[in-house]
Amino acid sequence: MKKLLAIFCLALLTLGLWPPAEAPARVYIDITKPSSRKLPLAMPEFRPQGGSQSLGGEGNRILRGDLELTGLFDVLDPKTYLGSGAGAINPREWRRIGAELLVTAEYTQIGNTLGIECKLHDVTDGKLLVGRRYDGLKADLPAMMHRFADEIMEAITGQKSVFSTQIAFVRAEGGKKEVWLMDFDGSHARQFTNRGDLTLFPSWSPDGKLVAYTTYVNRRPTVALHALAGGSGQVILNKPGVNLTPAFRNDGRVAAALSFSGKTNIYLCDQAGNVGQNLTDGWGIDVAPTFSPDGRQMAYVSDRSGNPQIYVRDMASGQMRRITYGHKYCAAPDWSPKGDRIAFMVDIGGVFQVATIRPDGSDQQILTSGHGGGEDPSWSPDGRLIAYSSRSTGRYQIYVMTASGQPLKRLTELSGENSDPAWSPRGVIGTR
Amino acid sequence: MKKRMVWTLVLALILGLAVGASTGCSKKEVGAPGELSAEEQARLKAEEERRLREQRLREGQAGGALTGTEAQMREIFTNQDIHYDYDRYDLRSDAKQILNDKAGYMQSHPEVNVIVEGHCDERGSASYNMALGEKRAKAAAAYLQAMGISAARLETVTYGKEKPLVRGNTEEAYAANRRAHFVIK
Incomplete structure (x- = not known):
């Protein structure tokens, strides 16, 4: 962890001779429009400036994977390139092959150390958009590439992307379930909990330092908090009945579905497990809360109409309204970090699909019907991507698509069943 | 014989x-x-x-x-599940008949304490199913209580859709998995 911090401090040193990255004068991508075209981008081989040459290809591959995961770029085939990207850039050379953007990098790899200079050029206007230098150890190459990918996204869209995020998910094997973590692109999958029973429904704290989940203790589902930094997780809610589906509000408090009263309602609790006010009062099952980014509204699942549907509660007035109609089973809501939509799963003709809807119940969009169904959606922190689980290959695995339903990548390649992704906030590197 | x-x-x-x-x-x-x-x-x-x-x-x-024999009766008690309709936790008439038998067994065996497990089929969200499984187990336990079994002898547990009895995505498998299962402690 300390080592990574040092790298990032170094990485913040931009090269003095480069002009600072200005806010782009023209709009490269209108990210509010789901069907906007992909930006053609050329990225020739990274050029070694002395020392060993073993890491250039890997750096190029990592950065390319990051950019493709956004669904925003069309990385052009290197075989078509007329220039090498060395020395002075000739914009016309790159425009002729259809490129609008060009990424070049030069690196120095000596012993265990690595220095790398990365640039993003606009070859239409012939100007440098971003230039960064990163220095560190060879093993930090992925972190350096993810960092630069975020810089590219910030230059193009005005905000950083997901390249400093983790995804928690549930892995089932041998009749047990544990929470696992992986990087945003599916790499570095590793076990997070080791409780030896059923552990599921992971949810991140707003600062990314805690993961809450449901875990069985003596046959009872309880709610535990688990520091990303380590430890074994601490049970905070163990009331008679069930203690399910913890979700953080932006103030750090935790909502969970508890049934100690006989009804399964959602309560707001502090992190010590003190149970506060009930947020719902359905006669049957209220479960799976998720908050709007400002914490003023909460979406959840209730069966008060006779089958599970999505409801929204206004936290100030306590008023509730149903937002899903026309389908007999809607569940697993997740409120977009941008605030404008709620993702959920819906039964359409016997197959569950991931859909999104506005918080007022308008403009429902089914996203996964073209690619084999989907369940348990989770938004990326920039609100551009959705991770979800799907059984389209026979076993549950985790996939990612754009918020408009364009499939991008399968993230898990693990044995067993892998489901219920929960995307972390930005700035979570995770312990390895 | x-x-x-x-x-x-x-x-x-x-x-x-x-x-x-x-x-x-x-x-x-x-x-x-x-x-x-x-x-x-x-x-x-x-x-x-x-x-x-x-x-x-x-x-x-x-x-x-x-x-x-005693062993047979115990086997029937633990092997015979009750079943539920999709997304429902009310007791069907066939379930009530079985529960009548179970109440009879528990009345004639006052030393027996029971865990009622509520289970769901694999369709739908894991979280909603976990809540649904509890409702199923509680509905069965409430019926046994109404038949005179002390609440102290009944523990309810939900496993949602986490422990299916039958693998597969056929209607038959779904029907078999929507169940309450009875375990003698």
Whole structure:
């Protein structure tokens, strides 16, 4: 962890001779429009400036994977390139092959150390958009590439992307379930909990330092908090009945579905497990809360109409309204970090699909019907991507698509069943 | 006596095959107007199978002592699940009949304490199913309490859709997995 911090401090040193990255004068991508075209981008081989040459290809591959995961770029085939990207850039050379953007990098790899200079050029206007230098150890190459990918996204869209995020998910094997973590692109999958029973429904704290989940203790589902930094997780809610589906509000408090009263309602609790006010009062099952980014509204699942549907509660007035109609089973809501939509799963003709809807119940969009169904959606922190689980290959695995339903990548390649992704906030590197 | 049990089993097997074959035939016509839905068919089939199973058990008992041996009764108690409709936790009439038997067993065996496990089929969200499984277990436990069993002897547990009895995504598997299972502590 300390080592990574040092790298990032170094990485913040931009090269003095480069002009600072200005806010782009023209709009490269209108990210509010789901069907906007992909930006053609050329990225020739990274050029070694002395020392060993073993890491250039890997750096190029990592950065390319990051950019493709956004669904925003069309990385052009290197075989078509007329220039090498060395020395002075000739914009016309790159425009002729259809490129609008060009990424070049030069690196120095000596012993265990690595220095790398990365640039993003606009070859239409012939100007440098971003230039960064990163220095560190060879093993930090992925972190350096993810960092630069975020810089590219910030230059193009005005905000950083997901390249400093983790995804928690549930892995089932041998009749047990544990929470696992992986990087945003599916790499570095590793076990997070080791409780030896059923552990599921992971949810991140707003600062990314805690993961809450449901875990069985003596046959009872309880709610535990688990520091990303380590430890074994601490049970905070163990009331008679069930203690399910913890979700953080932006103030750090935790909502969970508890049934100690006989009804399964959602309560707001502090992190010590003190149970506060009930947020719902359905006669049957209220479960799976998720908050709007400002914490003023909460979406959840209730069966008060006779089958599970999505409801929204206004936290100030306590008023509730149903937002899903026309389908007999809607569940697993997740409120977009941008605030404008709620993702959920819906039964359409016997197959569950991931859909999104506005918080007022308008403009429902089914996203996964073209690619084999989907369940348990989770938004990326920039609100551009959705991770979800799907059984389209026979076993549950985790996939990612754009918020408009364009499939991008399968993230898990693990044995067993892998489901219920929960995307972390930005700035979570995770312990390895 | 052993011979008779074997014959009973053979008979039951033949009956079971006949039922399987007949539902197999009607399945080909699924989708024709006026036909039962696959879900309803599966439910009827599950009920029929349960009836046959019970008949088998009763015949087995009749062949031995009048009420069966202690071991047999205990086996029936723990092996016989009750079943629920999709996304429902109210008790069906067939479930109530089985619960009557279970209440009888618990009344004649006051030393027995029971864990009632609520289970769901694999469709739908894991979280909603976990809540639903608890409602199923509680509905069964409440019925037993109404039949005079002390709440102190009943523990309810939910496993949602986490521990299916039967693998597979057929209506038959779904119907078998929507159950309350009874474990003697």
